[in-house]
Amino acid sequence: xxxxxxxxxxxxxxxxxxxxxxxxxxxxxxxxxxxxxxxxxxxxxxxxxxxxxxxxxxxxxxxxxxxxxxxxxxxxxxxxxxxxxxxxxxxxxxxxxxxxxxxxxxxxxxxxxxxxxxxxxxxxxxxxxxxxxxxxxxxxxxxxxxxxxxxxxxxxxxxxxxxxxxxxxxxxxxxxxxxxxxxxxxxxxxxxxxxxxxxxxxxxxxxxxxxxxxxxxxxxxxxxxxxxxxxxxxxxxxxxxxxxxxxxxxxxxxxxxxxxxxxxxxxxxxxxxxxxxxxxxxxxxxxxxxxxxxxxxxxxxxxxxxxxxxxxxxxxxxxxxxxxxxxxxxxxxxxxxxxxxxxxxxxxxxxxxxxxxxxxxxxxxxxxxxxxxxxxxxxxxxxxxxxx
Amino acid sequence: xxxxxxxxxxxxxxxxxxxxxxxxxxxxxxxxxxxxxxxxxxxxxxxxxxxxxxxxxxxxxxxxxxxxxxxxxxxxxxxxxxxxxxxxxxxxxxxxxxxxxxxxxxxxxxxxxxxxxxxxxxxxxxxxxxxxxxxxxx
Numbered sequence: 001x002x003x004x005x006x007x008x009x010x011x012x013x014x015x016x017x018x019x020x021x022x023x024x025x026x027x028x029x030x031x032x033x034x035x036x037x038x039x040x041x042x043x044x045x046x047x048x049x050x051x052x053x054x055x056x057x058x059x060x061x062x063x064x065x066x067x068x069x070x071x072x073x074x075x076x077x078x079x080x081x082x083x084x085x086x087x088x089x090x091x092x093x094x095x096x097x098x099x100x101x102x103x104x105x106x107x108x109x110x111x112x113x114x115x116x117x118x119x120x121x122x123x124x125x126x127x128x129x130x131x132x133x134x135x136x137x138x139x140x141x142x143x144x145x146x147x148x149x150x151x152x153x154x155x156x157x158x159x160x161x162x163x164x165x166x167x168x169x170x171x172x173x174x175x176x177x178x179x180x181x182x183x184x185x186x187x188x189x190x191x192x193x194x195x196x197x198x199x200x201x202x203x204x205x206x207x208x209x210x211x212x213x214x215x216x217x218x219x220x221x222x223x224x225x226x227x228x229x230x231x232x233x234x235x236x237x238x239x240x241x242x243x244x245x246x247x248x249x250x251x252x253x254x255x256x257x258x259x260x261x262x263x264x265x266x267x268x269x270x271x272x273x274x275x276x277x278x279x280x281x282x283x284x285x286x287x288x289x290x291x292x293x294x295x296x297x298x299x300x301x302x303x304x305x306x307x308x309x310x311x312x313x314x315x316x317x318x319x320x321x322x323x324x325x326x327x328x329x330x331x332x333x334x335x336x337x338x339x340x341x342x343x344x345x346x347x348x349x350x351x352x353x354x355x356x357x358x359x360x361x362x363x364x365x366x367x368x369x370x371x372x373x374x375x376x377x378x379x380x381x382x383x384x385x386x387x388x
Numbered sequence: 389x390x391x392x393x394x395x396x397x398x399x400x401x402x403x404x405x406x407x408x409x410x411x412x413x414x415x416x417x418x419x420x421x422x423x424x425x426x427x428x429x430x431x432x433x434x435x436x437x438x439x440x441x442x443x444x445x446x447x448x449x450x451x452x453x454x455x456x457x458x459x460x461x462x463x464x465x466x467x468x469x470x471x472x473x474x475x476x477x478x479x480x481x482x483x484x485x486x487x488x489x490x491x492x493x494x495x496x497x498x499x500x501x502x503x504x505x506x507x508x509x510x511x512x513x514x515x516x517x518x519x520x521x522x523x524x525x526x
Contacts, residue, residue, distance in 0.1 A: 119453070119455060122455045122456065136512075137480055138451060138454055138457075138458040138461065138480060139466055140453060140455050143466050146449035147447040147448065150448065196452055197452055198449045198452060201449075249468070250475075250478040251427065255468070
């Protein structure tokens, strides 16, 4: 089956946007992407969003955003897979194009988190867990990840410092990304001296609460040519899949394996005809530092239990063997939950077009991978992008 | 924040939350909470099974920035506890200082208050786990 291509990208800087609403951000990112693609209409819209109903008391985002972006009476719908909503929305847009039903599809990922009181926001993020068996007991999302981190450290003999390298790397790259929330490098001590949120996860092991929106335009190669898009303006979505795992962490066979990422990655690699060795950079879901380690293991980049070694040894830097979080990752770029998967896609496209900011462009990047996690690994998307 | 109709919602789980009753399928697979379909073998023949309430700590954390509704209780310890019959449950630990908690610590189930809602709400009780009580030396 013919693989779809991304012909336009747009985003707004991630941050605490007190003066801007969800619809403003989504429309701006969307229009940026359409302008980038050189088009003024699309056949349909897919919105990646996790919890607009809770955060801003607004559902029906398909209608809201398509209406305010002036897209006319097109099909528009919200795609939800917790923090993995953005990556999932990109896949739904790609499927629509591959089916032949829709020619030019827009995907926008958006989340407005800072309109909610922090403890309420913590609760809303907890809705991605099992409400009756996890949130009921007072489990925050950070707490569930902390249970995993403590076990990971104990099982493989890592320290908090070992995992802190992931945060340092993310900030080093994010400092050069104008769209990142934290454009500031940090030292290991910054991470280690930050207060515990849920031991052993400290403030600087975790991604921030924030607002943001990012968008991509997806079409077929044939249609892209018809629209006059040059070859270098196209990035192929070469392989993609997603899979679920138990929603309740306690029910998982192995707390330290992201099984859903393994399944999704195997299928995506096969569809793209590549292996982990062929990938030039990885945008993994580092909502918490331990998730970056587990992701590298699930994606086949590191053996089980060795993910944190790659950070310790510096192999995840831009000039390392396995660059990750090239634009700051969730930790430094920011993690507006339902938008994150689309930000990752936009960043991968910029890398593959050679348009990443100076200092964080991966030289001669041909293939990139984005991995977007919903829940504590319960709903994971893997997308592989390739230069046409 | 809206208030969902909490009474029926929690009443449905009294057996599990007060008595730690889960499930056992026809092939002997144990599960907690109870579900209609065995997650291991897919059997649809699952009976109720009462767990002993004895277990060991697999991992734990101290929740310092809780979700709304739990602010009053912070900081509180939360753990994955492996029951002696095999399944793992997530629950708060109680009657223990954070520094006393360790991997493999033996714990037992007790019934405790989990949280209160506002004045028109209800008080929720459920299982928590405490270090196993040992007889005091004479």
